[in-house]
Amino acid sequence: MTSIEEQKSRLGKRWPSRRLDAFRARLAHTDALPQLAVLGCISGLLTALIAIAFRLSFEWPLALLLPQGSESFEILSRTASFILPVIGALVIGLIMHSCKTEYHTVGVGHILDRMQYHQAQLPAANGLLQFGGATIALLSGHSVGREGPAAHLGAVCSSLLGQRLQLPNNSLRILAACGVAAAIAASFNTPLAGVIFAMEVVLMEYTIAGFIPVILAAVSGGVVSRIVFGSQPAFAIPLIEMGSLWEIPFLLACGLIIGLAAAAMLMLYSLSTRFRERPVLLRMLCVGILCGAVATVVPQIQGVGYDTVEQALLGELGVGLLIGIVAAKILVSSVSVGLGLPGGIIGPNFVIGACLGGALGIAGSLFHPDQASSTGFYAIIGMGAMVGAVLNAPLAALIAVLELTYNPNILLPSMLVTVIATITCRMLTHMPGLFSIGRDGYSSPRFQSLSRAGVTSLMKRDFISHSRHLPLERIDDLLKSKPQWIVIEDVGEPKLIMRPADLARYMEEQLALEPDTTIDLQEIPAERWSIVPIHPRATLQEALLVMQQNDDQAVYVSQTAAPLMSEVAGIITRQDIDNYYQ
Numbered sequence: 001m002t003s004i005e006e007q008k009s010r011l012g013k014r015w016p017s018r019r020l021d022a023f024r025a026r027l028a029h030t031d032a033l034p035q036l037a038v039l040g041c042i043s044g045l046l047t048a049l050i051a052i053a054f055r056l057s058f059e060w061p062l063a064l065l066l067p068q069g070s071e072s073f074e075i076l077s078r079t080a081s082f083i084l085p086v087i088g089a090l091v092i093g094l095i096m097h098s099c100k101t102e103y104h105t106v107g108v109g110h111i112l113d114r115m116q117y118h119q120a121q122l123p124a125a126n127g128l129l130q131f132g133g134a135t136i137a138l139l140s141g142h143s144v145g146r147e148g149p150a151a152h153l154g155a156v157c158s159s160l161l162g163q164r165l166q167l168p169n170n171s172l173r174i175l176a177a178c179g180v181a182a183a184i185a186a187s188f189n190t191p192l193a194g195v196i197f198a199m200e201v202v203l204m205e206y207t208i209a210g211f212i213p214v215i216l217a218a219v220s221g222g223v224v225s226r227i228v229f230g231s232q233p234a235f236a237i238p239l240i241e242m243g244s245l246w247e248i249p250f251l252l253a254c255g256l257i258i259g260l261a262a263a264a265m266l267m268l269y270s271l272s273t274r275f276r277e278r279p280v281l282l283r284m285l286c287v288g289i290l291c292g293a294v295a296t297v298v299p300q301i302q303g304v305g306y307d308t309v310e311q312a313l314l315g316e317l318g319v320g321l322l323i324g325i326v327a328a329k330i331l332v333s334s335v336s337v338g339l340g341l342p343g344g345i346i347g348p349n350f351v352i353g354a355c356l357g358g359a360l361g362i363a364g365s366l367f368h369p370d371q372a373s374s375t376g377f378y379a380i381i382g383m384g385a386m387v388g389a390v391l392n393a394p395l396a397a398l399i400a401v402l403e404l405t406y407n408p409n410i411l412l413p414s415m416l417v418t419v420i421a422t423i424t425c426r427m428l429t430h431m432p433g434l435f436s437i438g439r440d441g442y443s444s445p446r447f448q449s450l451s452r453a454g455v456t457s458l459m460k461r462d463f464i465s466h467s468r469h470l471p472l473e474r475i476d477d478l479l480k481s482k483p484q485w486i487v488i489e490d491v492g493e494p495k496l497i498m499r500p501a502d503l504a505r506y507m508e509e510q511l512a513l514e515p516d517t518t519i520d521l522q523e524i525p526a527e528r529w530s531i532v533p534i535h536p537r538a539t540l541q542e543a544l545l546v547m548q549q550n551d552d553q554a555v556y557v558s559q560t561a562a563p564l565m566s567e568v569a570g571i572i573t574r575q576d577i578d579n580y581y582q
Contacts, residue, residue, distance in 0.1 A: 020165070024537075027171040028454025030209055036171065040178045040213030043161060044220025047154040047182035051221065052228050054131055054153055055146060055187055058138040062303075073141045073295070073302035081141070081299050082292035088140020089288025092133050092342065093281040099129060104280065106130040106342045107148040108435045111155045111176060111202060119169035119451070119539060120159055120176040127156035133342030141302035142291050143332040145347020147187060154183025155202075158217075168454035170539045174213055177203045181214045182221030189229065191222035193400035200393045201435060205448045240377045241409045247364070247373060248416070251381070254360045255417040258382055259424025261356055262389035265330050265349075266429045270437055272338025283339045291332050298328040305329075305351035309383070312358040313405075315375035322359040326352050345434060349387045357382020377413075380405055384414045385421040392426070392433025394418045449581055450541035455534060458580055459557045459570025463487050463497070472517045479504055487556070487568050488521050488528070495531050497554060497571060502526035529573075533558040536569065544577050 026032045066072045073081065096104055103125045105113065114122050134149035158179030162172045177198040184194035195218045199206055203214075275283065295301060300308045300321070308325065311317050317325075333348035361378030380401060388397030398414055431437055463485040464478055478486070479500055486503065488496040498521065506524045522528070534543050534555045543555050559569035 024165075024167055025456060028168045028457040030170075030452045030457070032171070033209060033212055036174055036209060036213040037216055039162070039167075039171065039175060040216035041220050043158040043175055043178040043213075044182040044185075044217035045224065046161060047157050047179045047217065048186040048221040048224035050153050050157050051150045051183040051186040052225065054135070054150055057131075057135045058146075061139060071303045071305070071307040074299045076141075076299065078296040081295040081302065084140050085142055085291040085295065085302070086285070086288035088136050088142060089284040089291070089341070090281075091140075092136050093284030095132065095136075096129070096280045096284070096340075099125070102126075103129050104340060106133065107152050107337075107344065108180075108201065111152060111180065112435055114159075115173060115176060115202065116447075119542060120155075120172035121163060121169070122156045122159040122176065124156060124160060127153055130156075130342050134344070137341055137343045138304065141295065142287070142336060142341060142343055143294075143301045143303075143305075143329060143348060144336060144341060144343020144345070145350075146304055146344055147184060147346040148344030149342065150183040150187040150344075151180045151197075154179035154181075154186075154221075158182075166537065168456065168537045168539070169542065170452055170454045173203065173451055174210055177210060177214050178217035181218040185218040185221040186225040188400070188404065189222065189225055189231065190400055190403040191218040193396060193403050194218040194221070196399050197393065197396040200396045201391060201433075203448075207452070209452065239407055239409060240374055240380065242373050242377065242413050244373075246368070247413075250364050250367075251413055251417050252420055254357070254378065254381065255385060255420025256424050257360065258353065258356060258385045258417065259389055259421040259428070261326065261330065261352065262386055262421060262425040263428040265334050265352070265390055266425065266431050266434055266437070268330065268334040269338045269345075269434055270431070272335045273437070275338075276340055280340065284341065287336045287339050287341050290335060294328045294332050298324050300325050301328045301332055301351075304347050306347075308351055309354040309379075312354040312379045313376045315358065315361075315379075317355070317358060319359050319362045322355040322362075325355045326359070329355070346387060346391070349390050350383050353382040353384065353386025354379040355382075356386065377410065380407065380410050381414050381417050384410075385418040388418040389421040389425040390434050392422065392431075392436065394422050446581060447541055450544060450577065451539050453540050453580070454536075455538050455540060455543050455555075455557050455572055456536050456570065458540060458576055459572050460484055460576070461570050463568070463571055464500075465489055465566040465568060466521070468493075468520055468522045470519045470521055472519065475503065475507060475519065485571055486521065487531075487566065487571070489566065489568070495556065495568070496522065496528045497531055497556075498526045498528045529553045531556045531568075531571065533567070534572075540572075540577055540580065543572050544574070547574055 023035060027035050106126055106129060110126060114120055130149050130152045137144050155176040158175040159172055162175045180202050181194035181198040184197055185191040195214050198214050199210060203210055329348055329352045337343060337345050358375050358379040361375040384397045384401035388394035398418060462483050464483040465487040467490050468488050483500055485497045486500055530552055531554050532546060532550055534546055534557055536557050546555050554571055554573040556568045557570040558567055
């Protein structure tokens with residue numbers, strides 16, 4: 001092969017790498033919508049496959065084991081209702097006991113932790129434990145849901161995609177939200193609720209740069225889900241309307257009662273999390289015994305519980321059983337998830353809200369039987385209010401209920417009850433939401449703004465790098481290029497930066513220097529800042545955190561250094577970050 005052909009071959013191999021480098025560089029900016037849109041579609045498709053596999057992993061076995069369907073745990077004997085959760089919990093405990101402790105954290109709370117402290121870099125090991133642990137929990141009839149595990153798996157899948165492509169960390173945050181939205185859309189056939197949940201709970205902000213890729217991911221996930229599971233809503237109930245406007249005062253009372261139930265759930269969950277330091281086998285055994293013991297009395301708490309929701313919506317359950325399910329579900333679900341069982345909490349809240357709303361509807365009909373709305377109406381209202389109050393995500397809850405029921409008539413009263421319930425819960429508990437318990441500062445505007453952009457989008461490249469000893473004859477050439485910074489770097493010594501103006505001022509004051517004089521840049525009168533490295537994939541928030549930890553005024557973006565080449569690719573100061581934020 002000739003030398004020209006060899007060069008063409010080399011260029012051909014490097015072309016994809018150069019294109020990917022340009023793709024990464026563009027993603028560091030906040031307005032990289034086309035690139036984020038492409039990633040959103042890819043993320044949605046991959047996440048949908050994982051979410052569907054997770055759903056089928058427990059629905060198929062349960063459909064074979066339970067004669068009346070995958071949620072008919074009520075047909076089991078009392079002995080089986082007790083033993084099954086205990087065995088499942090022990091298996092989960094043994095699996096978790098054999099894993100490192102850092103792999104035990106799962107669910108939406110784990111996503112928020114990784115978003116806040118690790119720039120959305122989610123590890124695969126936690127995702128594997130989430131998949132296996134949640135599958136076993138649902139197979140063994142524990143009182144947990146499938147939505148939290150699905151969201152975690154979606155975020156892991158999308159984050160690993162970004163990590164594999166070595167994308168900047170600010171884009172990993174969007175990818176994690178895309179995974180959450182696509183997973184919820186694929187699991188429940190609720191694409192819009194997936195988008196709102198990802199923006200309201202995970203990203204905690206609404207921006208065009210976030211909305212577009214998240215929407216595309218949810219659409220992709222929803223399309224794949226409909227191919228596999230069909231387009232039918234989760235609950236097949238007739239259209240329901242509010243009977244009379246005279247019910248509004250009673251709806252306000254319903255909001256207060258649901259808010260009290262949500263507050264009880266939050267406080268019980270928060271209390272249970274205090275025992276996370278206890279041995280995992282002991283915790284899981286307690287979870288199994290609690291679930292099994294309660295299930296012998298109220299077997300409706302076992303499993304995802306969508307069959308119980310549908311019965312409450314259709315008015316097929318008595319008020320005593322409804323109240324029993326509410327109390328049992330609050331106790332078992334809060335303690336189970338609080339002690340670390342790898343299951344979801346949104347599904348149980350749907351069940352609790354539907355049953356509590358159904359019980360309130362029956363009570364309301366006793367006072368005004370002619371004007372009262374149906375029990376199903378109050379059950380739907382209760383679903384949205386309970387989820388919105390517990391998660392502090394009222395908009396996501398409203399959209400989820402709308403998509404799950406395909407009933408637009410419930411929006412106006414549901415908005416009222418959900419807001420009252422959310423306010424009541426927050427006033428009583430002073431907690432921002434179940435997933436945000438113990439996580440302060442994540443939703444601050446400054447954190448959000450600085451996490452949207454990568455360091456390469458703001459770094460200053462107009463600098464001159466030189467060792468501390470600068471010959472006099474080189475000073476004019478150095479200053480003539482008008483750099484913004486002079487980087488002082490010597491092998492084995494910390495790097496410093498100084499302003500060229502300080503060097504120019506010093507030279508004006510030194511009128512009688514010999515031609516062969518060498519200037520020591522670390523000795524002349526000047527303001528010098530030490531700089532430490534930061535990875536080019538980092539966000540501006542990470543850069544600011546590094547400066548605060550080291551009490552520095554600047555950092556440098558590192559690059560792979562070749563011989564006679566500086567490690568400094570660019571410089572970012574605190575002032576640059578302040579100007580960007582303002």
